[in-house]
Amino acid sequence: MSEGDVFAALANPTRREVLRLLLERGEQPVQRLADHFEMRRPSLSEHLRVLKDAGLVTEQPVGRQRFYSLRPEPLRQVADWLGPYEQFWRARLADLREVLDGLPDD
Amino acid sequence: MTESTAIALDQFLPHPPAKVWRALTDSDLLARWLMPNNFRPVLGHRFSFRTTPRPGQGFDGLVHCEVLELDEPRRLRWAWRGGRLDTVVSWTLVPEGRGTRLFLEHSGFDPDDPVQRGTFTLLDGGWRSHVWRRLEQTLTALP
Missing domain, CATH: 3.30.530.20 (START domain)
Incomplete structure (x- = not known):
């Protein structure tokens, strides 16, 4: 799963709304989600598939129903999109401190 | 932003x-x-x-x-x-x-970079409100 998949999944308002519902109401059967959106199930299923491919939801069959729940871990990379650069600079600043500590003051 | x-x-x-x-x-x-x-x-x-x-x-x-x-x-x-x-x-x-x-x-x-743009979409509108805050809390609570 690439970063791009997560961003593409989040780019759609229906899919963001699905995530909001799952966040606030917990696990939901697909029919209840479809009712919320007044959307035909095949259309909603396509959105759910994109979310699942991006690793943002998990699907659990219970009897004849499928339940979806939020899997927030991939959102980390969205929340921390500048994180790698910040970590890079923090490490470099620590190295700078060491270099300075080893230099004469002039 | x-x-x-x-x-x-x-x-x-x-x-x-x-x-x-x-x-x-x-x-x-x-x-x-x-x-x-x-x-x-x-x-x-x-x-x-x-x-x-x-x-x-x-x-x-x-x-x-x-x-x-x-x-x-x-x-x-x-x-x-x-x-x-x-x-x-x-x-x-x-x-x-x-x-x-x-x-x-x-x-x-x-922000026009496709990867980076996603963040801006995410922070638009309703996502800047309590939804985003709750997501952040959820993320913070993760191991």
Whole structure:
């Protein structure tokens, strides 16, 4: 799963709304989600598939129903999109401190 | 949302500004804490830092830089370009007690970049409200 998949999944308002519902109401059967959106199930299923491919939801069959729940871990990379650069600079600043500590003051 | 396109860090260094300035503008010293380079402290000088290539991200391992500002021993600014980045790195040195407070700003991360744009979409409208906060709380609670 690439970063791009997560961003593409989040780019759609229906899919963001699905995530909001799952966040606030917990696990939901697909029919209840479809009712919320007044959307035909095949259309909603396509959105759910994109979310699942991006690793943002998990699907659990219970009897004849499928339940979806939020899997927030991939959102980390969205929340921390500048994180790698910040970590890079923090490490470099620590190295700078060491270099300075080893230099004469002039 | 401009703050989302920049990284700002600062650190106190128990060394005088002139010495910190030297570590920022001497090619050999820069190589010791940042990356190998052909920097010279000349306004407009184009130079590069060499690091590990990441072909998957379209990065050949060279950060192409240019000295945009050189105000000894207060302020140093470099263009910082490589891979998908076209950014600016600014160093500001402020005397503090017996040492120096060094401010770093790395700015110009591009909201039009497809990867970065996702964040802006996410922070639009309703997502800036309680939904985003609750997501952040959820993320914070993760191991």
